Amino acid sequence: MDNADNLFHPSLAAALMKLDPDDGEQIMEYFKTHALLSREKALLQTSVRDQKKLLVENAKLKKDIEQLRNQLQDKQRRRTAKALLSPAPPPPSLSSTSTTPVNQPASPAEALAAVPTNPHPPSTFSQDRRDRQSRRRRGEKKARPSSDLLSLGAEPRVDVSRLDLRVGRILSVRRHPLAETMSIQEVDVGENAPRTVVSKLGGKIQLEELQGGLVVLLCNVKACKMRGVASQARLLCCSTSDDCIELLAAPTGSTPGDRVTFLNYPGDPDRELPSKQRVWELLQPDLQVDSRGVANYKGCGFEVKGKGLCRAPSLTNCIIR
Structure with a gap:
């Protein structure tokens, strides 16, 4: 408690003892x-x-060491590639190997000195050609790089983000x-000209009720002709087992x-499916209307940001098609 004693003036202790002789000492101990x-x-x-602060500095040092190591590896790769691509030096000519005139025979010592003791190894191109011939004789194929195998085995994503779904207003029907x-x-659909959509709703929905309504369209399907009329999008609707149909709103x-x-x-949609x-056929089993009437894909709602969710007018627990 010596350090605590230095924090209080002696007059403070005396005043406490004078005010409360019984508990003054305990109060001073509490303060200390x-x-x-x-x-x-x-x-x-x-x-x-x-x-x-030390942790931050340590992380920075680790990052600097990683960068230096990557730079060293890059330099090593460039040096190796340069060594493989550099052409082999030409073999020494007869004039450089011996200075003895042609009409005079060279001495045995000079002849031995003129013969190179370490001939240059075959070029990389020649070595590769021999390797290919050897593999061909053994019936082997050159191994593919791992990156090529990954790119060949990779499958494109198949989820609802690939669909270009937009709000549209029916102008005429x-x-x-x-x-x-x-x-x-x-x-x-907010473009320079309206899109023509052919749908199989003629005998199931009162067509006059559709005009002016806000609907949901699949806009990146390939245009196709249906009985001579080109359809440029697909209207999304929901239906129950008893064939009751409603357009998504x-x-x-x-x-x-x-x-x-x-x-x-959150992915971007395809330009054209x-x-x-x-893609549409694979996703359709997971497109449903839940018990609250909200359209969803695997439980994730059809949302127009800042404006709300797309719904079925009256149907629930049904499929979207």
């Missing part, structure tokens, strides 16, 4: 203990700050002239062209 604890806490905080079960919609306040995104799948990969 509290002062010591405060000082130890300050020292501990200083130690923690120093430790954090009419029956297909060549098919009673089909209808033709002109839909504004965009949230209130949406505008044509708004993107429909998914919080857990490859027909050979059948």
Whole structure:
């Protein structure tokens, strides 16, 4: 407690003893203990700050060492590549190997000195050619680089982020002239001109109720002709087992062209879905309307950012197609 005694003036102790002769000494002991604890806490905080500073400096040193090591490896690779690509020096000519005139025979000592003791090894090109011939005789093939194998084995991602889903407004709707079960919609999706969409809704939905409604369209499907009319997008709808069909509705306040995104799948959509990969067919089993009527993919809702979720008007627990 010597350090604590230095923190208090003797007059303070005398005043406490005068005010409270019985407990004055205990009060002074309490003050001294509290002062010591405060000082130890300050020292501990200083130690923690120093430790954090050392950790930061240590991490910086590790990063510098890693950079130096990478630079050294790059230099080593460049040096090796340069050595492999450099041409072999030409063999010594007869004039350089011996200075003896042609019409005079060289002495045995001169003849031995003229013969190179360490002939240059064969060039890299010749060695590679011999290796290929040897493998061909053994029936072996040159091993592929590991990066090529990885690139060949890699599969493109198949999730809902590859779909270009947008909000559209139906400007007009009419029956297909060549098919009673089909209808033709002109839909504004925020582009210079509306898109023509052919759907099989002619006999299942009151067409006059569709005009002016906000719907969800799949816009990166390949355009195809349906009974002579080119369809440039796909209307998303939901249906139950009893063949009751409703078009998915965009949230209130949406505008044509708004993107429909998914919080857990932030990737960019394809410019056009490859027909050979059948992306839509693979994703469709996981596109559903839940018990609250919200459209979702694997539990992640169809969302127009800042405006809400896409829903079915009245159906629940059904598939999206």
